[in-house]
Amino acid sequence: MLVQEVLNKIHKKELTIKELADLYEVSTRTIQMKIKNLGYEWNNKQSAYYYTGTDSEPLDTDFTGLFSKVNQKLVEKKQTNSEIASASEGNRNQEESITSGELDTIDILLQSPKDRSKRVYRGFYFDNDVLNIIERVPKSYKSELVNEALRKVFKEKGLLD
Known part of the structure; x- marks a missing residue:
């Protein structure tokens, strides 16, 4: 998902910071810091993020790319699991392949x-x-x-x- 999409969904109240945090398995503070580091500031009155940075606005930046490879794999896995309405055993096999494959104990x-x-x-x-x-x-x-x-x-x- 692109930064522009994430910010629009937050503004339209289709997506919350908490939901993003759950999706990426990070804290809400981490999500807020990632957005702030992109040059955006929260406007309480309008319930939206506004760009205040000095560089060009990063609207076309991939939001998932702001996180570690482990979190990216988790998001991909969650998206795949939600898209595929398969039996729970199929989901378990997919999860096992991710955890036993290229990930080490820290992952x-x-x-x-x-x-x-x-x-x-x-x-x-x-x-x-x-x-x-x-x-x-x-x-x-x-x-x-x-x-x-x-x-x-x-x-x-x-x-x-």
């Missing part, structure tokens, strides 16, 4: 929750590029994502079995 974590083990809280500073990736996932999965990413690196370095 799978971004798709579904995992049982949580006992944890210890520690505070760390993150660089902006790393933090932007962490901010893409829902709040309840952030620790899980960081743990899995570090676990993967530590296993590759031979520090974990």
Whole structure:
């Protein structure tokens, strides 16, 4: 879906930020930040986004392209599942092929929750590029994502079995 379509649907109240957030499996704040980063600002009185950026307006930009490849695959899967009114077993097979194919544990974590083990809280500073990736996932999965990413690196370095 193009940015122009998304903004028109929001203005016409055919689509909400919450529905977009659910579709891309991100927070509503993430959706709002993506739109703001494109140069748009929300006008409460008119219930619409207006372009305030300095570059040319990105109306023909693919909205899905603003998200990670994992979120893009999830959206494609959801769209395919809604278009194909097949039996639930067919949908399950399609979901399994996506999760078992080219996705690793971090990708799978971004798709579904995992049982949580006992944890210890520690505070760390993150660089902006790393933090932007962490901010893409829902709040309840952030620790899980960081743990899995570090676990993967530590296993590759031979520090974990």
